[in-house]
Structures are given as structure tokens and as C-alpha cells.
Amino acid sequence: MAELLKGGPVAKAITERNKQAVSELQSKGITPTLAIVRLGEKPGDLAYERGALKRAEKTGVQVKQFVFPEEMTEEALLDEIGKINQDDSIHGVLMFRPLPKHIDEKKVCEALAPEKDMDGITSGSMAGVFMDSPIGYPPCTAEAVMEMLDHYGIVLKGRKATIFGRSLVIGKPVAMMLMARHATITVCHSRTKSDDFVEAGRDADIVITALGRAKMIGADKLGEEQIIIDVGINVDEEGNLCGDVDFAEAEPKAAAITPVPGGVGNVTTAVLMKHVIRAASL
Amino acid sequence: MAELLKGGPVAKAITERNKQAVSELQSKGITPTLAIVRLGEKPGDLAYERGALKRAEKTGVQVKQFVFPEEMTEEALLDEIGKINQDDSIHGVLMFRPLPKHIDEKKVCEALAPEKDMDGITSGSMAGVFMDSPIGYPPCTAEAVMEMLDHYGIVLKGRKATIFGRSLVIGKPVAMMLMARHATITVCHSRTKSDDFVEAGRDADIVITALGRAKMIGADKLGEEQIIIDVGINVDEEGNLCGDVDFAEAEPKAAAITPVPGGVGNVTTAVLMKHVIRAASL
Numbered sequence: 355m356a357e358l359l360k361g362g363p364v365a366k367a368i369t370e371r372n373k374q375a376v377s378e379l380q381s382k383g384i385t386p387t388l389a390i391v392r393l394g395e396k397p398g399d400l401a402y403e404r405g406a407l408k409r410a411e412k413t414g415v416q417v418k419q420f421v422f423p424e425e426m427t428e429e430a431l432l433d434e435i436g437k438i439n440q441d442d443s444i445h446g447v448l449m450f451r452p453l454p455k456h457i458d459e460k461k462v463c464e465a466l467a468p469e470k471d472m473d474g475i476t477s478g479s480m481a482g483v484f485m486d487s488p489i490g491y492p493p494c495t496a497e498a499v500m501e502m503l504d505h506y507g508i509v510l511k512g513r514k515a516t517i518f519g520r521s522l523v524i525g526k527p528v529a530m531m532l533m534a535r536h537a538t539i540t541v542c543h544s545r546t547k548s549d550d551f552v553e554a555g556r557d558a559d560i561v562i563t564a565l566g567r568a569k570m571i572g573a574d575k576l577g578e579e580q581i582i583i584d585v586g587i588n589v590d591e592e593g594n595l596c597g598d599v600d601f602a603e604a605e606p607k608a609a610a611i612t613p614v615p616g617g618v619g620n621v622t623t624a625v626l627m628k629h630v631i632r633a634a635s636l
Numbered sequence: 637m638a639e640l641l642k643g644g645p646v647a648k649a650i651t652e653r654n655k656q657a658v659s660e661l662q663s664k665g666i667t668p669t670l671a672i673v674r675l676g677e678k679p680g681d682l683a684y685e686r687g688a689l690k691r692a693e694k695t696g697v698q699v700k701q702f703v704f705p706e707e708m709t710e711e712a713l714l715d716e717i718g719k720i721n722q723d724d725s726i727h728g729v730l731m732f733r734p735l736p737k738h739i740d741e742k743k744v745c746e747a748l749a750p751e752k753d754m755d756g757i758t759s760g761s762m763a764g765v766f767m768d769s770p771i772g773y774p775p776c777t778a779e780a781v782m783e784m785l786d787h788y789g790i791v792l793k794g795r796k797a798t799i800f801g802r803s804l805v806i807g808k809p810v811a812m813m814l815m816a817r818h819a820t821i822t823v824c825h826s827r828t829k830s831d832d833f834v835e836a837g838r839d840a841d842i843v844i845t846a847l848g849r850a851k852m853i854g855a856d857k858l859g860e861e862q863i864i865i866d867v868g869i870n871v872d873e874e875g876n877l878c879g880d881v882d883f884a885e886a887e888p889k890a891a892a893i894t895p896v897p898g899g900v901g902n903v904t905t906a907v908l909m910k911h912v913i914r915a916a917s918l
Contacts, residue, residue: 460769477771481759484766484812485804487742489759512829520815522767530766533802536827538836541811545818547794554820557835 357506357610359583361498361620364505368624369413375631376414386634387416388472388626389438391449393431393457394424399450402623406448409623415630418444428457432465439467445633446472446491448626469636472629474527483527486534491629496527498621499562499583500535506610508560508581511536516554518542518571518598519564524585528562551575563598573603582611585618639788639892641865643780643902646787650906651695657913658696668916669698670754670908671720673731675713675739676706681732684905688730691905697912700726710739714747721749727915728754728773730908751918754911756809765809768816773911778809780903781844781865782817788892790842790863793818798836800824800853800880801846806867810844833857845880855885864893867900 379386388410392399403419410417420434431453438444447470453459468478468490479490491497503510515532519525520543529539540554555561555575561582563571568588576582576599586598597614605611612618661668670692674681685701692699702716713735720726729752735741750760750772761772773779785792797814801807802825811821822836837843837857843864845853850870858864858881868880879896887893894900 477760477763477767477769480766481763484762484808485759487759512827514829514832526766526812526815530808533808533823533825536825538822538824538828538832540820540822541815542820543815543818545794546820547796550796550820553839 356582356605356608359502359506359581359610359612359617361502361612361617364498364502365409365621365624367505368501368621368628369409372413372415372624372627372631375635379631379634380414384634385416386414386627386630387418387444387446388630389418389420389441389444389447389470391420391422391434391438391447393422393426393450393454396450402450406623406626409627413624413627413631415627424454426454426457428462431457431462435462435465439465439470444470446470446630448472449475451475469633472626472633474523480522480527483530486530491632492527492531493523494622494625494629495585495618496524496531497625498618499524499528499585500531501621501625502583502612502618503560503581508610510560512538513559514538514540514557515560515562516540516542516558517562517564518551518555519562519566519585521564524564525562528564528585532560532562561599565598567598568596569600570598571604572600573607576604576607578607579609580607582608583618584612584614587614587619638864638887638890641784641788641863641892641894641899643784643894643899646780646784647691647903647906649787650783650903650910651691654695654697654906654909654913657917661913661916662696666916667698668696668909668912669700669726669728670912671700671702671723671726671729671752673702673704673716673720673729675704675708675732675736678732684732688905688908691909695906695909695913697909706736708736708739710744713739713744717744717747721747721752726752728752728912730754731757733757751915754908754915756805762804762809765812768812773914774809774813775805776904776907776911777867777900778806778813779907780900781806781810781867782813783903783907784865784894784900785842785863790892792842794820795841796820796822796839797842797844798822798824798840799844799846800833800837801844801848801867803846806846807844810846810867814842814844843881847880849880850878851882852880853886854882855889858886858889860889861891862889864890865900866894866896869896869901 474493482489556577564585584597756775764771838859846867866879872878
């Protein structure tokens with residue numbers, strides 16, 4: 355039976371370290387402060403926000419909420435971002451995306467000061483991830499994958515990792531972060547031939563899935579005794595949350611596997627707080 | 637016998653297109669102009685510079701040479717970069733690296749305006765490559781690899797490419813550019829286990845080598861009927877130029893292979909001119 359790589363203990367351990375860092379900052383009169391920028395009331399955004407608020411409270415991070423109507427103009431949003439950039443009491447920003455369609459999301463992301471970009475949405479942060487250089491911050495979910503691997507003591511150096519998915523939020527940054535830690539990487543995506551897809555899945559020591567396709571990775575695409583980190587959060591035919599991996603098929607073959615829900619998703623807000631604390635320390 | 641993927645015809649074709657673009661710019665009163673910044677008189681720099689000057693002349697691109705003593709201070713160099721950034725008659729900059737050790741190379745690279753960064757040395761250009769977004773310019777050698785593949789009509793979509801090397805100048809950007817064109821990528825490097833290294837080499841449809849190790853990729857690490865692009869330029873035991881691939885062993889197995897010298901290396905200055913022309917057009 356595979357080891358179950360739960361996110362909860364990872365989030366808890368990060369939060370313990372975060373709390374320590376917060377009390378050190380507070381002794382210097384600094385309260386790490388996160389701005390959350392949200393347009394409209396999308397249920398997904400609200401759910402994540404609740405999680406972030408709870409995590410912030412546990413950690414000792416202050417949150418300032420900037421909630422605007424969905425109809426807000428791009429100009430007005432840019433104006434608010436400008437104010438936040440200049441507000442020294444705010445150390446970092448989480449902005450929910452996608453933004454409404456009438457707004458040029460790229461432009462708004464770029465308007466954010468890279469040093470306040472807690473979730474890897476600016477080109478500065480992207481360059482930092484690509485160059486393995488301390489500019490900005492990686493996307494929280496991508497870093498949460500690394501936190502999971504490290505927490506459970508999984509060796510990366512010289513191991514073969516296959517990443518399913520090439521998004522800027524997970525697939526690409528995780529590939530870069532694994533390579534910086536000396537893993538050999540293969541990135542598969544929607545245009546990968548099906549034979550190659552299967553082979554890359556079976557051949558890997560570590561499998562990371564971020565496809566957003568319910569139970570797409572079954573036993574046929576997996577090898578024996580692998581480490582499986584499932585970043586997908588999908589809804590299956592019965593309306594239940596599930597990952598990209600078919601857990602029932604994968605678990606008996608795997609050495610270790612993340613559950614969905616209860617895996618990587620539980621770690622992202624702890625990483626977000628870590629970023630805010632780092633930003634407040636600089 | 638493998639098709640020989642020579643760089644000369646590729647450079648010539650790019651230069652023909654470049655010349656066309658230059659005459660269109662000239663009819664608008666614009667002469668695309670490249671600044672070459674060089675500290676000291678390193679033979680490698682001088683050789684590349686001669687090639688660039690020749691290519692510029694053929695293309696109709698003007699070159700302004702900024703040659704400084706190796707002892708130049710960082711401050712003085714930053715000052716010159718600042719002036720070049722503000723000089724509207726200069727569209728792009730090629731700066732030879734590595735810079736002398738007393739200079740913070742990262743700082744100097746970042747000082748360059750991304751829109752004048754012709755060779756992918758700023759974090760702006762790096763973000764552009766990573767995000768597949770038109771910010772800055774990819775490193776010329778990385779783009780030269782793509783030009784080779786395209787010139788010879790090599791299909792990328794859905795094909796398996798193995799990249800040997802993870803440098804910021806070639807390995808990583810080529811991996812990103814191949815993935816943007818829908819190839820499935822594997823990146824191997826010095827920490828890849830030898831079995832995995834061999835397997836990744838044998839399994840690929842397209843092999844790109846940028847290791848800087850003479851004849852390291854022999855027949856044992858290659859499959860049948862592959863496309864092999866060798867970016868390495870090394871000196872073998874007999875003092876002759878050679879690639880990362882053992883050409884004599886690889887050629888009989890390959891479908892197509894670049895010679896070294898005479899391969900990718902011949903294409904980089906043509907790509908450099910393409911970048912200058914694009915910068916002058918914006």
C-alpha cells in the first residue's frame with residue numbers, strides 16, 4: 355500500500371515555521387500584511403479567500419481585502435494596483451484570476467510590483483523561476499508541490515520526473531524548480547502523442563499531474579513504486595472532487611501518492627503566507 | 637546516409653529576408669543599428685565580432701562598436717549602458733560575456749533596456765522565453781536552433797525532443813521554444829543518471845546537444861533515424877573543432893545531423909541581425 359502524502363501535515367509544518375518568523379518580525383515592529391484583490395463574487399475565489407483568511411489568522415499575517423465590483427474598469431483597477439504598490443504597509447498581493455474579460459489581465463499583472471507579487475503572476479517572478487534566481491515569487495501551487503516533496507523527504511537529484519501539463523501556473527514552473535534541484539525532467543501536454551504520454555508516465559520516478567482532467571492518468575500510464583503528486587482538482591461524473599490521477603487504480607502501484615482533496619491544495623495558502631513573510635522581511 | 641543540416645544555407649535564407657526588411661526600413665528613413673559592447677580583446681569575442689560585422693555589412697545593419705579596457709569599472713560600464721539605452725539611434729545591443737570578474741555581470745545585464753537586449757541576457761527576455769510572450773529576445777543561439785529546424789522543414793508538433801544541457805543560453809530556452817511548438821521535451825544534464833541519459837538520447841525523435849563536452853554523445857546514446865542538432869563547439873584531442881556529438885558514430889544512424897563547425901554556429905549572427913531589424917521596426 356502506498357504512503358499517503360497528505361497536505362495537512364505539510365501545511366502545518368510550514369505554518370509553524372511561518373509563525374516563528376512572524377513573531378521575529380513583530381518584535382521588530384513589522385506585521386506582515388497581505389492584500390487580497392478580488393473582483394466580483396465567484397464561488398471559487400470566495401472559497402480560496404476563506405482558506406487564506408483562516409491560514410493568515412493562524413499564522414499572524416494581517417490581510418487587507420480589496421473587493422471591487424466585476425464591472426470595475428481596467429483603469430480603476432490599475433489605479434488601485436498603483437496605490438497598493440506604493441503602500442509600504444502592504445508587503446504582498448494576491449489577486450484572483452482570471453479577471454473579467456473586459457480587462458487586459460496581462461497588463462494588470464505587469465502593473466503589480468514584482469516584489470509584492472506573491473503568486474508568480476508578473477514576468478519578473480516568471481524570470482526568477484526560469485533563471486532560478488531570487489526575483490519575485492513562484493506561483494504558490496508550484497512551490498506547494500516542492501514543499502510536499504521536501505516534507506516527505508523525497509530525493510530529487512538525479513531522479514526522473516514527468517510533469518503532465520505545461521501551464522505557467524504549475525507545469526512549467528514545477529519543471530524548472532525540479533530541474534534546479536537536479537531532477538531530469540520530461541514535460542508532456544495535450545499535444546504529446548499518446549504512446550509517448552504512456553511511456554513518460556510509466557518511466558518516471560516521480561509523476562506530477564497538472565492537467566485539469568478528471569482521472570485521466572490511470573494504471574496504464576503509471577509504473578511501479580512511483581511518487582505521484584496530483585495537482586489536479588476536478589469533479590468526477592458523480593459530482594465528487596477528484597484529481598487528474600485515477601486514485602483507485604494508481605494507489606496500489608504507487609510508492610507514495612497525494613489524495614485529492616487533501617493533498618497539494620491544502621498547502622498553497624501556507625506557501626502564500628511564507629511569501630508574505632519573506633516580502634515583509636526584505 | 638544522413639541529411640547534412642548545414643548552417644550556411646539557413647543563415648543565407650535569413651539574411652535574404654533580413655535584407656528585404658532593411659530596405660523597407662530604409663525607405664522610412666530608419667537604419668537598423670546594433671551596438672557591440674566589448675571589454676578587452678579575448679580571441680573568442682574578436683572572432684565572433686568579426687563574423688557579426690561581416691553579417692551586418694551583408695545585411696545592411698549599421699554597427700557601433702563600444703570597446704573598453706578590461707579594467708573598466710562597473711560604474712563606468714553601467715554609465716555607458718545607460719547612455720546606450722537612451723540613444724534612439726541604437727536599436728539593439730550585443731554585449732560579450734562573461735564580463736571581467738570585478739564586474740557584477742547580473743547587474744550590468746539587468747541595466748540593459750529589455751527592448752534593446754538582442755541576445756536574451758535580461759530577465760525580461762528570459763521571462764519572454766519562459767512565458768512564450770513577446771518580451772525581449774531569446775538568446776541568438778537558442779533561436780538559431782529553431783531556425784535550423786524550421787529551415788529544413790522538421791516537424792516539431794507531437795515529437796519527442798531530448799535536450800542535453802540546461803544552460804540559460806541554450807538548453808532551457810530551446811526546451812521552452814520546442815514546447816511552445818508542441819514538442820514533448822526531456823531535459824538531461826550533468827546530474828542525470830547515466831542510464832536515463834542513454835535512454836533519453838535513444839528514445840528521442842529530435843536530439844539537441846548543448847553540453848560543451850567534446851564527442852560526449854556517441855552511437856550508444858542515440859537511436860535510429862533521428863534529427864540531431866549539435867550546438868556544442870569544442871576542441872577534440874587532436875586540436876580540431878568538434879561538437880558534443882561524435883559525428884563519425886552518429887552520422888550513419890541519423891536521419892539528419894548538423895556538422896560542427898558549419899552547423900548552428902553559422903546561423904547565430906543572422907538571428908542577431910533579425911533581432912536588430914525587429915527592434916528597429918518597433
